[in-house]
Amino acid sequence: MKKSLLAFLLGAVLSAAFTYMNVSASPVVYEQQAVTVHAGDTLWTIASRWSGTDEDVREVVERIRTANRMEGTDIRAGQQLVVPVRRPAADNKKTAQPVNVAVR
Numbered sequence: 001m002k003k004s005l006l007a008f009l010l011g012a013v014l015s016a017a018f019t020y021m022n023v024s025a026s027p028v029v030y031e032q033q034a035v036t037v038h039a040g041d042t043l044w045t046i047a048s049r050w051s052g053t054d055e056d057v058r059e060v061v062e063r064i065r066t067a068n069r070m071e072g073t074d075i076r077a078g079q080q081l082v083v084p085v086r087r088p089a090a091d092n093k094k095t096a097q098p099v100n101v102a103v104r
Helices: 002-024 043-050 057-067
Strands: 030-036 080-086
Touching (some): 043 057, 043 080, 057 080
């Protein structure tokens, strides 16, 4: 009896935790920013410049490489790059629109 109750409670707690994690996470939205490469720039410096405070620069480098279909990390001055920049979380939320409902 005690084992069954313990297993049930553990399952309920884990289920609630996973549900909370899935519901509370808002999707990450990226905006495409056009950037011109300057002399001395590297993908790392560009990614550092455009990354958020809580983002791993390595992940930003990979997003830049993917967005520009790059196989390596070589860039040159004057080159145009697309940099996927994370939109602030407050901008990701859609505002509710009023709805007119006819009641009969």
